[in-house]
Amino acid sequence: KxxxxxxxxxLIKTRGQQVTLSCSPISGHRSVxxxxxxxxxxxxxxxxxxxxxQRNKGNFPGRFSGRQFSNSRSEMNVSTLELGDSALxxxxxxxxEGLIGTGELFFGEGSRLTVL
Amino acid sequence: EDQVTQxxxxxxxxxxxxxxxxxxxxxxxxxGLFWYRQDPGKGPExxxxxxxxxxxxxxxxxxxxxTKKESxxxxxxxxxxDSATYLCAVQHNxxxxxxxxxxxxxxxxxxx
Numbered sequence: 124k125x126x127x128x129x130x131x132x133x134l135i136k137t138r139g140q141q142v143t144l145s146c147s148p149i150s151g152h153r154s155v156x157x158x159x160x161x162x163x164x165x166x167x168x169x170x171x172x173x174x175x176x177q178r179n180k181g182n183f184p185g186r187f188s189g190r191q192f193s194n195s196r197s198e199m200n201v202s203t204l205e206l207g208d209s210a211l212x213x214x215x216x217x218x219x220e221g222l223i224g225t226g227e228l229f230f231g232e233g234s235r236l237t238v239l
Numbered sequence: 240e241d242q243v244t245q246x247x248x249x250x251x252x253x254x255x256x257x258x259x260x261x262x263x264x265x266x267x268x269x270x271g272l273f274w275y276r277q278d279p280g281k282g283p284e285x286x287x288x289x290x291x292x293x294x295x296x297x298x299x300x301x302x303x304x305x306t307k308k309e310s311x312x313x314x315x316x317x318x319x320x321d322s323a324t325y326l327c328a329v330q331h332n333x334x335x336x337x338x339x340x341x342x343x344x345x346x347x348x349x350x351x
Contacts, residue, residue, distance in 0.1 A: 127282070158341075164343075165326075165341055165344060166283070166328070167341070168338065168341075179338065180336075213282050213283070227273070227285040227288060228283075228285060230282030230283045230284070232280070232282050233282055
């Protein structure tokens with residue numbers, strides 16, 4: 124069974140640009156959540172989607188947004204990139220109804236974003 | 240403020256030398272506590288979920304326990320392949336929503 128797939132794996136952008144990251148969950152999983160991981164802050168929750176609806180949102184500015192499609196695939200977008208946005212962005216899928224329910228998360232290998 | 244703190248930040252053990260990792264939390268409305276293992280360049284891999292104080296879960300050389308304020312991940316007779324960063328995360332209620340807060344992890348190195 125294929126795992127969570129994230130693309131691209133690595134990307135370099137400059138300040139002010141925008142970026143879109145993609146996540147394909149495990150087949151059958153309808154919940155997708157996104158996380159930012161940095162050496163200083165660790166893993167921080169960005170947002171979570173279930174059945175194309177955002178269920179939960181972390182404490183990130185509005186420059187960070189996401190969406191989920193009818194096939195459960197998800198994208199996140201960061202606009203007006205800042206140097207501090209450099210991080211590993213991780214996507215996770217779950218069988219449960221996301222954070223409202225309970226259940227183990229299956230993570231992808233992440234998209235490493237470098238902002239110059 | 241909701242907080243999840245892991246200690247120690249880093250731990251170096253010799254093969255066979257048992258130890259424990261700690262995850263303490265101050266959150267309201269705890270719904271569950273998760274342990275994950277993360278290898279360099281990879282996403283976290285799920286290990287355990289604990290829901291209530293007194294609960295224990297075991298998997299190979301790992302055993303997770305939960306009290307009202309903290310969780311321990313006990314590693315018995317570790318092997319070099321147990322080297323990784325171990326993360327704990329707490330799922331808790333925030334008003335009408337639910338939130339997942341991660342600790343910053345414990346980097347474990349097991350040497351021969």
